[in-house]
Amino acid sequence: MIRVVLPPHLRTLANVGSEVNLEVDSPVTTQTILDALEARYPTLCGTIRDHVTQKRRPFLRFFACSEDLSLESADTPVPDSVVSGDEPFFIVGAVAGG
Amino acid sequence: MTSVRVLVGTRKGAFILSSDGKREQWQVSGPFFGGWEIYHLKGSPVDPNRLYASQSSGWFGQVIQRSNDGGQTWEPVGNKFTYEGVPGTHQWYDGTPHPWEFKRVWHLEPSLTDPETVLAGVEDAALFRSTDGGTTWNEIAGLRSHGSGARWQPGAGGMCLHTIILHPHNPGRIVIAISSAGAFRTDDGGATWKPINRGLRSEHIPDPTAEVGHCVHHITRHASRPDVLFMQKHWDVMRSDDAGDSWHEVSGNLPTDFGFAIDVHAHEPETIYVVPIKSDSEHYPLDGKLRVYRSRTGGNDWEPLASGLPQQDCYVNVLRDAMSVDSLNECGVYFGTTGGHVYASSDAGDNWTPIVRDLPPVLSVEVQTLS
Numbered sequence: 001m002i003r004v005v006l007p008p009h010l011r012t013l014a015n016v017g018s019e020v021n022l023e024v025d026s027p028v029t030t031q032t033i034l035d036a037l038e039a040r041y042p043t044l045c046g047t048i049r050d051h052v053t054q055k056r057r058p059f060l061r062f063f064a065c066s067e068d069l070s071l072e073s074a075d076t077p078v079p080d081s082v083v084s085g086d087e088p089f090f091i092v093g094a095v096a097g098g
Numbered sequence: 099m100t101s102v103r104v105l106v107g108t109r110k111g112a113f114i115l116s117s118d119g120k121r122e123q124w125q126v127s128g129p130f131f132g133g134w135e136i137y138h139l140k141g142s143p144v145d146p147n148r149l150y151a152s153q154s155s156g157w158f159g160q161v162i163q164r165s166n167d168g169g170q171t172w173e174p175v176g177n178k179f180t181y182e183g184v185p186g187t188h189q190w191y192d193g194t195p196h197p198w199e200f201k202r203v204w205h206l207e208p209s210l211t212d213p214e215t216v217l218a219g220v221e222d223a224a225l226f227r228s229t230d231g232g233t234t235w236n237e238i239a240g241l242r243s244h245g246s247g248a249r250w251q252p253g254a255g256g257m258c259l260h261t262i263i264l265h266p267h268n269p270g271r272i273v274i275a276i277s278s279a280g281a282f283r284t285d286d287g288g289a290t291w292k293p294i295n296r297g298l299r300s301e302h303i304p305d306p307t308a309e310v311g312h313c314v315h316h317i318t319r320h321a322s323r324p325d326v327l328f329m330q331k332h333w334d335v336m337r338s339d340d341a342g343d344s345w346h347e348v349s350g351n352l353p354t355d356f357g358f359a360i361d362v363h364a365h366e367p368e369t370i371y372v373v374p375i376k377s378d379s380e381h382y383p384l385d386g387k388l389r390v391y392r393s394r395t396g397g398n399d400w401e402p403l404a405s406g407l408p409q410q411d412c413y414v415n416v417l418r419d420a421m422s423v424d425s426l427n428e429c430g431v432y433f434g435t436t437g438g439h440v441y442a443s444s445d446a447g448d449n450w451t452p453i454v455r456d457l458p459p460v461l462s463v464e465v466q467t468l469s
Contacts, residue, residue, distance in 0.1 A: 009133060009158060013174060043174040047158040051178045059157040093157045 002033055003088035007060075010048070010091070014041040019088060028083045030062055031074035048091060063090040102424050103168065103466040104442075105149065106434055107136035110458035112151055114169045117453075121430055121444040124453040130172060131163065138205050138419055138462040141168075142213040146466050150216050150232055152203035160202055162218075162232045175232035179203070179220055182239035188222065189251040198222045198242070205419060207262035211269070219259035223250060223276040225288070238288035241274070246293060246310045253278035253313050253332075260418055261317045265324045273327065273342055278313035281329070283342050294342030298331060315358045316418040320367035328370050328397070330360040330418070335372055337397050348397020353384055359421035363446060364429040368396040371431060371447060373416040382413035390433070392447050406450035407441065414439075419462035426467060434460025 002022045011018060022036045031054075038045045049056050054074070056062070061070040065079045065087050081087040100119035106112065111129030130136075131153045139151035151163040151172070160179065163172045179200045190196035201221040209215035218226040218235065224242050226235040241247075250257060261275035270287040273294070280295040298312045305311070313332035320326065325341040328348075333356050336345040349355035354374045363369035370393050376384050383389060388407040391400040414437035424430035431447050434440045438457035441450045 007157070009155065012132075013158075013161065043161075046160065046177045050159075052180055057157065057159060 001085045002028060002036070002082065003085055004033065004037055005088045005090045007091060007093040009093070010044060013047065014044055016041070021085075026083075027077050029075050029077055030069060030072065030089075033078070033089055034074075059094040061092050061094075063092055064088070099469075100426065101468045102426070102430065103141075103146075103468060104422075104432055104440065104453070105139045105141065105169070105462075105464040105466070106440055106454070106457065106460060107138050107151070107419075107462035108434075108438070108458040108460050109135055112136040112139055112153075112169075113454065113457060115440065115454055119426060121424075121426075121442060121453075126454050127169070130169070131161075134161070135202075136461065137202060138464070139163075139169075140206050140208055140464045141466045142208040142216075143210050144208075145213040146468055148208070148213040148231075150206045150208060152206055152218070154202040160200070162203065162206075164232050176228065176234050179218070179224075179226055179235050180237070181224060181242070182237040186242075186248065188247060188257065189249060191252065193251075195248070198224070200224075201256065204258040204260045205262055207264060210264050210266060217262050217264075217272075219262050219274065221256045221258035222252075223257045223259040223279060225259055225262070225272075225274060227288075240284065240289050241282060241291045244282075244291040246279070249310055250276065250279035251311065261314070263317060263319055263324075263327070266321050267324065271324075271341070273317060273319075275314040275317050275329075277315065278311065278332070280310045280312040281314050281317060281342055294338075295345070296343065297338075297345030297347075298336065299334070299347075300332065302332070316360050318361050318370075320362045323367045326367065326396075328360055328362065330357050330372055332356065332378060335360065335397060348393070350393070350398030350400055352391055352400050357416075358418040359416045359433060361421045361423055361431070363431075364423045364425040365427075366394070366429075366446075369394045369446070370397065371421065372400075373421070373433065375415060381415045386411045386413060388412040388414065388435070390431070390443075390447055390450075403443075403447045403450070405448060406443075412437075417461055419464075420460050422463045422465040424465045424467045430465070432463050432465055434463045436460065 104115040111132040113128035142148040147168040149165040153161040185198035187195035205219040207217040214231045225238045263273040265271035303311045315330045327338040329336040337348045390403040414435035421433040436459040442453045
């Protein structure tokens with residue numbers, strides 16, 4: 001079970017709590033996590049990555065296990081502790097404000 | 099019983115203001131979609147409880163929301179706006195070619211006959227249509243590909259298609275406007291388009307009378323005379339009596355003819371309203387006095403309307419989609435400010451009162467007259 005932590009605005013949009021649990025087939029990568037997330041919550045399509053290019057939206061980043069995975073290939077396997085569910089996969093929005 | 103619903107889009111959410119036909123007591127609901135920019139929301143003329151809202155964010159992109167109960171509940175629908183074919187390029191600020199990139203929906207225009215059909219004006223400028231209640235969107239590609247698209251260039255606010263005017267009797271005729279490309283018209287439902295900017299003069303572009311390149315801020319018309327158009331250009335208030343084929347200036351005695359909003363009285367097709375703004379470098383009213391100007395002669399002869407509006411130290415703006423009218427016997431006029439007030443007049447502009455204060459900056463105001 002993959003744990004995904006969404007930024008607050010996307011929780012509201014998808015009508016979910018702070019963390020969602022997803023079944024993701026191996027290999028578990030950023031791509032397969034986002035595919036599973038969008039399949040379960042179609043309203044999130046286009047809000048995290050571009051509909052067509054599938055590129056990450058510029059003001060969002062992906063973190064796990066204190067690492068920034070944003071610039072990794074979307075096909076790179078995520079850390080084992082994310083796969084085991086010990087650590088969540090974070091989708092984080094850039095901080096706004098002064 | 100007649101009532102009025104005012105749909106307000108702001109920088110940080112949507113609000114719905116409701117009143118009975120007296121328009122004295124207003125109930126405010128919202129914010130809906132708190133924290134998101136709501137560029138525009140509008141109801142179907144066929145089914146007033148069917149509302150569409152454009153919800154967007156620099157972080158999360160575009161969402162379209164739909165309501166079937168007058169805004170009490172909402173559901174996100176389709177947000178995939180993909181340009182038809184190879185998008186090509188338009189001009190960037192420095193004149194270099196720049197790829198077309200979807201950024202947001204500025205304006206939603208529901209069909210006059212079908213609640214499931216709605217048009218969307220987007221940035222980078224293009225027109226999209228949904229015929230399934232906003233679930234899927236397809237570009238009306240003839241607009242961008244008619245020939246001048248590669249020469250369009252954004253204004254400071256972005257290259258947005260912000261105005262969509264449907265014809266009540268001729269479904270093939272649509273007028274749209276783009277900042278800062280100009281106005282365009284189709285007479286065949288969107289297959290072919292032509293620029294309709296003859297008579298516009300813009301001193302800030304290399305050729306002041308160019309076919310395209312004019313910074314049109316907003317266009318409006320009265321339903322009873324759909325081919326008489328009134329335009330607030332960057333500078334200049336303009337009028338066309340031939341569906342945009344030619345324009346002439348009707349700024350007349352306005353103290354400044356820069357501005358964004360323009361609208362027409364619900365029952366008097368020659369009565370129009372603008373909110374003069376000092377200049378394109380100072381986006382606030384002259385002398386700190388917020389005044390609507392009304393012409394009862396279709397332009398040229400204007401009178402200031404200030405009763406109830408702040409007449410000192412007021413430095414707000416009124417944006418292009420932030421003015422609307424109701425259709426009660428005594429026409430109501432409404433506008434929202436970047437200071438977060440929505441002002442209403444229930445006597446065609448003679449007297450004004452704020453019907454809500456201190457909202458986030460107001461981006462759009464649409465009014466529904468319900469019976």
